[in-house]
Amino acid sequence: MNSCIGGRIQVAEAAAPSRWLASLGGFARRWPLGAASAVIIVLMLGCAVFAPVIAPYDPLETDFAAQFSPPTPAHWLGTDAFGRDLLSRLMYGSRTALLIGFVAAFLGATLGAILGVVSAYFGGRIDLVVQRLVDMFLAFPIIILALAVVSILGTGVSNVIVAITVPMIPNCTRVVRSSALAVRAMPYVEAAHAVGGGYARIVFRHMLPNVMAPYLIMLTAYVGQAILLEASLSFLGLGVAEPTPAWGLMLRGAAVEFAESAPWMAIFPGLAISLGVFAFNLLGDSLRDALDPKLRTL
Amino acid sequence: MHRYILHRLLLMVPTLLGVAVIVFVLMRVIPGDIVEMRFAEGRFFNQELVEKERARFGLDRPLWRQLVGWLWGVARLDFGLSMWSGGPIRHEIAIRLQLSLQLALMATVVAVLLAIPLGTLAALRQDTWIDYAVRVFSIAGLATPSFWLGILMFLFFLIVFQWIPPMVFTPFWRDPWQNLAQMTWPALAVGYRYSAVAARMTRSAMLEVLREDYIRTARAKGLWQSLIVRRHALKNAMLPVLTVIGLEFAFLLGGLVVTEQVFNLNGLGLLFVQSVARRDYTLVQALVLLMALVYIVVNFCVDLLYAWLDPRIRYQ
Numbered sequence: 248m249n250s251c252i253g254g255r256i257q258v259a260e261a262a263a264p265s266r267w268l269a270s271l272g273g274f275a276r277r278w279p280l281g282a283a284s285a286v287i288i289v290l291m292l293g294c295a296v297f298a299p300v301i302a303p304y305d306p307l308e309t310d311f312a313a314q315f316s317p318p319t320p321a322h323w324l325g326t327d328a329f330g331r332d333l334l335s336r337l338m339y340g341s342r343t344a345l346l347i348g349f350v351a352a353f354l355g356a357t358l359g360a361i362l363g364v365v366s367a368y369f370g371g372r373i374d375l376v377v378q379r380l381v382d383m384f385l386a387f388p389i390i391i392l393a394l395a396v397v398s399i400l401g402t403g404v405s406n407v408i409v410a411i412t413v414p415m416i417p418n419c420t421r422v423v424r425s426s427a428l429a430v431r432a433m434p435y436v437e438a439a440h441a442v443g444g445g446y447a448r449i450v451f452r453h454m455l456p457n458v459m460a461p462y463l464i465m466l467t468a469y470v471g472q473a474i475l476l477e478a479s480l481s482f483l484g485l486g487v488a489e490p491t492p493a494w495g496l497m498l499r500g501a502a503v504e505f506a507e508s509a510p511w512m513a514i515f516p517g518l519a520i521s522l523g524v525f526a527f528n529l530l531g532d533s534l535r536d537a538l539d540p541k542l543r544t545l
Numbered sequence: 546m547h548r549y550i551l552h553r554l555l556l557m558v559p560t561l562l563g564v565a566v567i568v569f570v571l572m573r574v575i576p577g578d579i580v581e582m583r584f585a586e587g588r589f590f591n592q593e594l595v596e597k598e599r600a601r602f603g604l605d606r607p608l609w610r611q612l613v614g615w616l617w618g619v620a621r622l623d624f625g626l627s628m629w630s631g632g633p634i635r636h637e638i639a640i641r642l643q644l645s646l647q648l649a650l651m652a653t654v655v656a657v658l659l660a661i662p663l664g665t666l667a668a669l670r671q672d673t674w675i676d677y678a679v680r681v682f683s684i685a686g687l688a689t690p691s692f693w694l695g696i697l698m699f700l701f702f703l704i705v706f707q708w709i710p711p712m713v714f715t716p717f718w719r720d721p722w723q724n725l726a727q728m729t730w731p732a733l734a735v736g737y738r739y740s741a742v743a744a745r746m747t748r749s750a751m752l753e754v755l756r757e758d759y760i761r762t763a764r765a766k767g768l769w770q771s772l773i774v775r776r777h778a779l780k781n782a783m784l785p786v787l788t789v790i791g792l793e794f795a796f797l798l799g800g801l802v803v804t805e806q807v808f809n810l811n812g813l814g815l816l817f818v819q820s821v822a823r824r825d826y827t828l829v830q831a832l833v834l835l836m837a838l839v840y841i842v843v844n845f846c847v848d849l850l851y852a853w854l855d856p857r858i859r860y861q
Contacts, residue, residue, distance in 0.1 A: 280680065383563040386837035388800030391817060395568075398575045398821055471688065478690055479803045483818065498693065507703050514700075517693035524688035532684065 281533025287526035295341040304332035306339040306492045315509045325511040327497070333511065337519050339492040344523055347404060347477045347487075351411035352469035358412070359419025360462045364454045366420065367427035368446070377420070384417040393476055397485045407486050411473045419465050426458045433457075460538040464531055471527035478520045494520045546852070553848070557841050564837040565619065565830070569612050572826050578604060579628045579824045602628055615830065629825040637828060638813070638835065642798075644714055645812040647724075648731055649797035653790065655736025656743050661786070663740075664747025665779065668755060679744065686741025694734040695807040712809045731808040735801065739793050746789045750782035757781075784855060788847050795843040799836035 275282035294301070303323075310330035318325045324333040366377040384392070396410035430436065431454065439449050480486030481495030489496060497516035505512060580598040599605045603614070618625055624634040667679035702708050710730055715723040754760065755778055763773045802814040813832065820828040 280677065379559065379563065382560045383567060383837075386560065386564050386840045387833065388796050388836060388840075390800055390802050391833065391836065394802065394818065394821060395571045395575070399571065475688070475690060479692070482690075482692060482803055483806065498696070507700070510700050510704070513693075513696050517690065517696065520693065521685065521689045525685055528684045528687050532680070 278533045278537065280529050281537070284526040284529035284533065287522060288530065291341050291345065291523055291526065294338045295345050298335075298338045298342060302332075302335035302338045304335040306331065306336045307490050308332075315505070317509070318511055324515050325509065327509075327512055328505065333497075333515055336492040336497060337494070337515060340494045340497065340516070340519065341523070343404065343487055343491060343493040344474045344477065344520075347408055347411065348470040348474040348523075348527070351408045351415070351473040351477075352466055354408070354412045355415025355473075356419050356462060356466040356469050359416045359465070360423045360455065360458060362416065363420040363423030364427045364450055364458060367424045367431055368450050368454060370431075374424075378424075381417040381420050384414070385421070387414070389414040390476065390479060393480060394483075394485060397480060402485060402488045404487055404491070407477055407480060410480065411476050415469055415473075419462075419469075422461050422465060423458050426461045427454055430454050430457045464535045464538065467527055467531035467534055471524040471531070474520065474527070475524050494523075550849070553845055557845070560841060561834065561837060562616075565616060565834055566612070568830050568833040569615065569826075572824070572829055573608065575821070575824065577824055579826065580604070582822075582824050615827070619834065624831040625827045627820075627825055627828045629820070629823045629828065634828055634831045637816070638831065641811060641813050641816050643716065644810060645798050645801070645814070647717065647728060648735065648801070648810070648812065649794055651728060651732035652736040652739050652797055653794055655732055656739035656793070657790065659736070659740035660743035660747055661779075664744040664786075665751055665774065665782075667744070667748045668751030669774065671752060676748075679748065683741040683744045683748075686737045686744075689737070690803070691734045691738050691801075692803040692807045694737065695731065695804055698730050698734065699807075710808075714811060727808075731804060731810060734808075735797065735804055739797070742789050742793055743786055746786045747782065750785045751778060754778045754782045781855070784851055787850060787854075791843045791847045792840070795836075795840040798839050799832065 308331065310326070313322065313326050313330040314328060316322050316326040316330070322332050322334070324337065326332055327336070362377060366374045392414040393410040396413050397406060400406035400409060436449060436453055439453050444453070477486055477493070478495030478498070481493050482499045484499060487493040487496055494516045498513065498520075578599070579602060580595055583598070584595065596605070603611060606614075615625070626632065627634050627637050630637065663679050663682070667676045670676050699709060702710065711723060711727045714727065717724040760773060760778060763777050799813045799817060801810075801812060802818055804810075805812045805815045806818075813836075817829065817832050819825075820832065
């Protein structure tokens with residue numbers, strides 16, 4: 248009897264992971280592009296988290312004996328002008344990219360969403376003022392605004408995060424506001440009013456959760472954009488500062504000067520940027536298909 | 546309609562005024578000014594000389610007077626002189642605008658030629674491998690930094706042809722070949738990203754239009770597929786595509802900060818970065834105002850085009 252129960256439990260346990268795998272397979276079949284992007288993102292996260300364990304070299308260690316080494320078994324992706332191992336620098340660089348990408352995207356999308364919902368909820372004069380302010384900031388090209396903020400605050404990881412967050416806020420405010428206007432007209436918001444719900448309660452409990460779809464889509468797309476913007480700023484020498492390993496900075500370094508003699512220095516960091524941004528954009532796209540098919544491209 | 550146009554034109558004034566104030570304040574918040582930047586280059590400076598230079602640029606006046614003085618000039622379309630070069634700002638911008646405008650136009654041509662056929666094809670063959678290929682192509686376009694694409698192009702030319710594009714800008718009317726030999730590559734690099742944005746919009750707009758009743762009617766009465774697509778679907782799907790093309794165009798005029806650097810193009814984006822680094826207040830302010838104006842005017846034109854192309858849209 249006992250063994251029978253034990254046997255049954257074993258069967259159930261064996262079935263659980265396979266069912267789980269099956270549903271994962273179903274997801275991959277339904278959204279193949281989304282599944283592919285998820286795999287890339289998990290790989291990137293793995294690189295970032297386990298960089299000290301899996302990176303073959305110290306990213307800052309210079310080795311002048313191995314300067315400009317082309318890809319070899321010792322240095323899979325070659326080395327740079329200081330003999331630093333490119334693969335290790337790329338792995339540590341994913342930390343910088345993901346940190347800046349996630350934090351800037353989260354701050355930009357969240358502040359934008361709150362501002363958008365508040366603007367839609369109160370309407371009238373507040374809405375008018377917020378929307379005119381948004382108009383003004385939208386008239387600046389994103390990179391110009393980011394450059395201005397960096398010039399004021401100086402370079403470095405936390406300043407770059409602020410510089411990327413600022414131009415994202417107005418964009419998200421606009422998108423979330425239009426969804427929030429529809430939510431505001433819903434009977435449940437009226438009902439919340441009728442039972443005496445306060446402003447803060449209605450905005451945070453009833454309206455914000457219902458604009459989650461555009462918020463999540465903007466958030467994922469922003470991670471990619473933030474990584475791209477960070478790379479551009481670092482490439483200009485106005486982003487992350489040496490010797491922090493960052494992909495844009497690796498391209499700036501000697502890559503352009505030595506492109507002819509050491510093309511690997513120019514190719515791999517750019518590939519890393521493209522692949523990372525690609526994965527987050529793809530995920531954002533698949534999320535949009537899954538959550539809100541009517542919402543158009545950002 | 547006339548009232549709507551007038552209303553929109555009037556709304557531009559406070560927005561531009563806001564942009565002007567924002568950029569004026571931002572520039573003053575950035576540490577250091579033009580005088581310090583100038584003297585940082587030379588070895589010697591004494592306080593008296595610094596004060597004298599500041600007075601020459603009017604930087605010793607109270608902030609609000611500087612702002613009012615500048616705005617008054619802008620209102621009369623007088624942008625003043627560049628603090629760095631001493632030349633008239635209108636001239637400084639005009640010589641770069643030629644290059645930036647040409648690049649933006651060429652990139653637009655690349656984008657339209659790529660995006661509309663690809664986006665339409667993807668929508669017509671939704672969820673087939675063609676659709677996936679177009680989507681991957683366009684998402685990759687959004688993800689690839691144009692400046693890196695530029696570096697790769699240089700690498701390719703160097704390694705395969707031992708040739709690099711000319712580095713000095715020649716106006717098109719002086720030597721078209723020389724001009725195109727330089728401008729084609731940045732136009733392609735930028736145009737790829739641009740076409741990705743437009744192709745995505747074409748696809749989603751087409752998908753929406755293809756589900757409309759009048760398309761079903763057209764099919765039901767036995768019209769050819771190609772006629773339905775060209776005459777009925779594409780025309781209506783073009784509206785949102787027009788919006789993104791317009792907005793991207795506005796962005797291209799001043800936002801190509803990094804790409805211009807890689808291709809060694811002396812355009813508005815590079816001018817902006819240099820002017821910020823030099824704290825050339827008057828030039829940065831004029832540039833930002835110009836970019837904002839282009840963005841606002843393009844937006845306005847797109848809205849008007851909507852009403853003109855789609856008789857169902859009439860603004861009150």
